[in-house]
Amino acid sequence: MILVINPGSTSTKVAIFEDDVKKVQETLRHDVEELERFNDLMEQEDFRKEAILKFVESNGYKLEDFDAIACRGGILPPLESGTYIVNEEMVDYLKNKTRVKHASNLAAVIGYSLSGGKIPVYITDPVSVDEMIDEARLSGIPEIERLSLAHALNIKAVAREVANQLGKRYEELNMVVAHLGGGISVTAHEKGRMIDVNNANDEGPFSPERTGELPVGDVAKLCFSGKYTKEELKKMFIGKGGVVAYLGTNDVKKVMEEGTEEEKFIIDAMVYQIAKEIGGMCAVLKGKVDAIVITGGIANNVEVVEKIKSYVFKFAPVFSVPGEFEMEALAKGALRVLKGEEEAKIWGEKK
Numbered sequence: 001m002i003l004v005i006n007p008g009s010t011s012t013k014v015a016i017f018e019d020d021v022k023k024v025q026e027t028l029r030h031d032v033e034e035l036e037r038f039n040d041l042m043e044q045e046d047f048r049k050e051a052i053l054k055f056v057e058s059n060g061y062k063l064e065d066f067d068a069i070a071c072r073g074g075i076l077p078p079l080e081s082g083t084y085i086v087n088e089e090m091v092d093y094l095k096n097k098t099r100v101k102h103a104s105n106l107a108a109v110i111g112y113s114l115s116g117g118k119i120p121v122y123i124t125d126p127v128s129v130d131e132m133i134d135e136a137r138l139s140g141i142p143e144i145e146r147l148s149l150a151h152a153l154n155i156k157a158v159a160r161e162v163a164n165q166l167g168k169r170y171e172e173l174n175m176v177v178a179h180l181g182g183g184i185s186v187t188a189h190e191k192g193r194m195i196d197v198n199n200a201n202d203e204g205p206f207s208p209e210r211t212g213e214l215p216v217g218d219v220a221k222l223c224f225s226g227k228y229t230k231e232e233l234k235k236m237f238i239g240k241g242g243v244v245a246y247l248g249t250n251d252v253k254k255v256m257e258e259g260t261e262e263e264k265f266i267i268d269a270m271v272y273q274i275a276k277e278i279g280g281m282c283a284v285l286k287g288k289v290d291a292i293v294i295t296g297g298i299a300n301n302v303e304v305v306e307k308i309k310s311y312v313f314k315f316a317p318v319f320s321v322p323g324e325f326e327m328e329a330l331a332k333g334a335l336r337v338l339k340g341e342e343e344a345k346i347w348g349e350k351k
C-alpha cells in the first residue's frame, strides 16, 4: 500500500494505492484565510499533516499499513529524473535552504515526519528535474542562468503514456510536451531526456496566473518605479499575472464557456504564445519530432487544443492528454523501487 501526498497552494491532494490501483483520492481544501495565519510555507507542516492523518484514518487505514509514502518533489537543486529516497539532508534543504517557496516543498517534509523513520519515503521527478543541454542554460548575461523548473512529474508520465500508444519507448522518441495548467511548461524531449524547458515561473507563454516572459526593459522600469514592493512585483508575475491580470479570473474553463468575444481574445493570445513556444521547442529538436503532446487542465478544452493544433500541426502529430496524472506517477515511481525495477537514487546537496 502506498500513501501519496501532493500539496498545492490551497489544497493537498492525497491518495492511497494498492499496487498501481487507486483505492481512494481526495483533495483536502484549505481555507485561504486559514493558510494566511501562517507567515511561512513551512509553518503549514503540522496543519496539513493533521489533515492527511484524518484522511488516512477516516478511510479506515493506519500509517503502519503503508509500504511507502510517495511525495511530490519540491524545489531541490537541479537533479536527474527518477525516484529519490527522502532523507534528513533533503528535508533540511527543503525546510531551510531552497531558493523558491513552492507548496511542493512541503510534501517530503510531511511524508518524512509521518514515516517516523519506519516507512520509506520517496519523491519522483520533482519540479527541478534538470536534463537541459548546455546551450540552453545561457540567458544572455552571465549573472543569470536559465533554470529547468517544469511540471516534470506529469510531463514525463504523459510522455511515457503517448510513447506507449505509439508502440515505442519514451527513450526512443523525440517529443514536445506542453503542460497547460495554472502555470505552463513547454518542454523538448530527445530520446528520453528533457533537453530544454521554459521555466514555468519566469519564462515562456503567459498562463492563467503567471506572466511568463516579459519585455525586460519595461520590467526594469516597473522595478524602479517606486510603485511596488519586491513582494508585490513577485505576486504580479506569479499568481496575479497572465489571464487573471486581464480578466480577473484564472479560470480558463469559465472564460471559454461564458466569456465574451473580447474575453476569449485573451485566451487566443495565450494560445498564440503557447504555439510559439511549441514551435521553438520543435526547432530545439531540429525538426525531428515524433509527437507534440498537450496535457494539463486546459487540455480538457477541445476548442483551445484545436486552436493550438492549427498553428503546430505541420511539425508533428498532436496528441491531447487532458488533466494531470501526478498521483499515479508518484505511486508508480515508488512502486518501481519497491518491486526492484528501479533503484532509488540517493540525493545529496552538491557542496
Ligand SMILES: Nc1ncnc2c1ncn2[C@@H]1O[C@H](COP(=O)(O)OP(=O)(O)O)[C@@H](O)[C@H]1O
Residues within 6 Å of the ligand: 180, 181, 182, 183, 208, 250, 251, 252, 253, 254, 256, 296, 297, 298, 299, 300, 301, 323, 324
Ligand atoms: N474543461 C476545461 N476547459 C478549459 N479549461 C479547463 C478545463 N478544466 C480545467 N481547466 C482550466 O485549467 C486550469 C487549471 O489547470 P490544472 O492543471 O488543474 O491546474 P494546476 O496547475 O493548478 O494543477 C484552470 O484555468 C482551469 O479553468
Ligand SMILES: CCCC(=O)OP(=O)(O)O
Residues within 6 Å of the ligand: 008, 127, 149, 150, 151, 181, 182, 183, 184, 200, 201
Ligand atoms: C515551477 C514549475 C512547476 C509549477 O509551476 O507547478 P505548479 O503549477 O503546481 O505551481
